[in-house]
Amino acid sequence: MTLDKTAAAYWKANIRIIFICLIIWAISSFGFAILLRPALAALPITFGGVDLGFWFAQQGSILIFIGIIFYYTWYMNRLDQEFDVDEK
Amino acid sequence: MDQFTLNLIVVGASFALYIGIAIWARAGTTSDFYTASRGVNPIVNGAATAADWMSAASFISMAGLIAFVGYGNSSFLMGWTGGYVLLALLLAPYLRKFGRFTVPEFIGDRFYSQSARIVAVICLLTISITYVIGQMAGAGVAFSRFLEVDNTTGLLIASGVVFMYAVMGGMKGITYTQLAQYCVLITAYTIPAVFISIQLTGNPVPPLGLFSTHAESGLPLLTKLDQVLVELGFHDYTGLHSSTMNMFLFTLSLMIGTAGLPHVIIRFFTVPKVSDARKSAGWALVFIALLYLTAPAVGAMARLNIVTTIFPNGTTEQPIEYSAQPDWMETWAQTGLLAFEDKNGDGRIQYYNDNSEEFAATAAERGWEGNEMVTFNRDILVLANPEIAQLPGWVIALIAAGGLAAALSTAAGLLLAISSAISHDLLKSVLMPKITDKQELMAARISMAFAIALATILGLNPPGFAAQVVALAFGLAAATLFPALMMGIFSRKMNRQGAIVGMLAGLTMTLLYIFTYLGWFFIPDTNMLANTPENWIFGISPLSVGAIGAVVNFTAAYITMKLTGEPPEHIQELVESIRVPRGAEAAVDH
Helix, strand or coil, X not given: CXXXXXXXXXXXXXXXXXXXXXXXXXHHHHHHHHHCHHHHHCCCCEECCEEHHHHHHHHHHHHHHHHXXXXXXXXXXXXXXXCCCCCC | CCHHHHHHHHHHHHHHHHHHHHHHCCCCCHHHHHHHHXXXXXXXXXXXXXXXXXXXXXXXXXXXXXXXXXXXXXXHHHHHHHHHXXXXXXXXXXXXXXXXXXXXXXXXXXXXXXXXXXXXXXXXHHHHHHHHHHHHHHHHHHHHHHCCCCHHHHHHHHHHHHHHHHHHHHHHHHHHHHHHHHHHHHHHHHHHHHHHHHHHHCCCCHHHHHCCECCCCCCEHHHHHHHHHHHCCCCCCCCCCCCHHHHHHHXXXXXXXXXXXXXXXXHHHCCCCHHHHHHHHHHXXXXXXXXXXXHHHHHHHHHHHHHHHHCCCCCCCCCCEHHHCCHHHHHHHHHCCEEECCCCCCCECCCCCCCCHHHHHHHHHCCCCCCCEEEECCCHHHHCHHHHCCCCHHHHHXXXXXXXXXXXXXXXXXXXXXXXXXXXXXXXXXXXXXXCHHHXXXXXXXXXXXXXXXXXXXXXXXXCCHHHHHHHHXXXXXXXXXXXXXHHHHCXXXXXXXXXXXXXXXXXXXXXXXXXHHCHHHCCCCCCCCCCCCCCHHHCCHHHHHHHXXXXXXXXXXXXXXXXXXXXXXXXXXXXXXXXXXXXXHHHHC
């Protein structure tokens, strides 16, 4: 019974971190680069002569995507050990 | 040494390398052939995935797509990279844990149904065959342009090389050739970009150069670009000139489609561990990003270079005379991909936007009678880059080898996905379940050979709809395979009926929408509505419909699941076991 509970808790923790990662994924691409670009443009920050939204669309989002995957990998490796479900 | 000999030497050397690898990495078992026996280092797999993923479209066309539209086409950059986040978080580790050979095999086992497996095979074949046509055609073009052989001979040579390493080595041969091909293509792409970046901005790193100062004018590069384009009546580079909603949906469709492409997914079956599958997706994206961060810099800088070449004294001054045009313009004009026409007969090249009504008055005032750069094929941009930057001949030869590496590596990955679906999913599991491992390996090789022959024939007579076909492949991957795979992992209660109805609903809806605007099976003039924004339902472009197809798939599957029963107990246990990494080793001996 305890084992089953651990598996369920592990899955719940995994879903939680996937959810957080996907929110960051969506905000950096669909948010900053597309929908929120006008709002970002209103800020007094420019990057290389253009507003931040353009940077997110052509570079920022890709860099954040890489960051998300490596963070998730690191986090899950830790989680796997914590719940004792890692590969031996 | 002349350019032709140089091209021949560099391309020949790269081919010799691929064939050498093929001989070294022969496949002995079906496990070797389908998944390289799951012994591939995750970083090596990342580089192989990057080569697998980056096709002729990424290598040759993408910079041009961005250069002539600007911000609006950032969708390609975000869409074709963002899909890897979905792969790493939602699919790759679980499919690796499941430990089988093909994508339809997962769908068939998880949904305990041969029908589901066959529907998945149909989706996979449609996606991969349409995709492979473009690769073979691209390889043929690269051959005929750089090696001065005709298209047919070029294509046959390309097929012969792929045949060598794909049929002999299967996944094992393909993986290590793709690693070599990645090195060739990234070097070829980066070198000219670095030189152009130094020339324009003094910064040797192109992605940084894009956001730094244009050395000549002292303005930020992008400000300068916006300025000269607007002065010639074009849209500014950094603004949005299409609908926000379509940009949103198109990006989303490309992301979901990327995550659902079978030839990319099967690469994650080759790594030793579940945690390696996650890590490998990260490395794949790093290797892809090296090109994808360079591409927008190449696009913007090449666009600026073209304008300043034609208007050396600024856009408000006279453009150059035809007699003073640089060599590369003459060279490429011979191919017909670049064409000029002296419309007002003044002997100078006027390059401007003659479709702009606001600019018409200025143009008339200056005595211009239409844009005189009548053709500029966007694919020239990357191919002519070394010539525009006046780089030595070996860089041009490298670009030829790079373009071929991009096309061949993607073709090989697709061919493996096609042949394994035929030999493993149709023959072994449905038609002839009794065949031995050895016979199945032979069947896999024969179906690979057939797939290459089919791709070659289709590449020789490419149906005239290359661009639409890509939309179809991504749309279908997004609308069929991705939702089925995701529900198979994340919904324990999803049953056979739900998955089949979902895939069929997504498939039908997406096909109908695309065919309505682009013609039935892309036959010209059979479209029922003109492909214009006014006719699109809710203004959704047929290129962006994949994301909607995915939503239809999820919804139809959920409703069907609610109306039918739960899946059997052992399937629910199977789902539980996919979700935890432990125990993955056992699957290796499959």
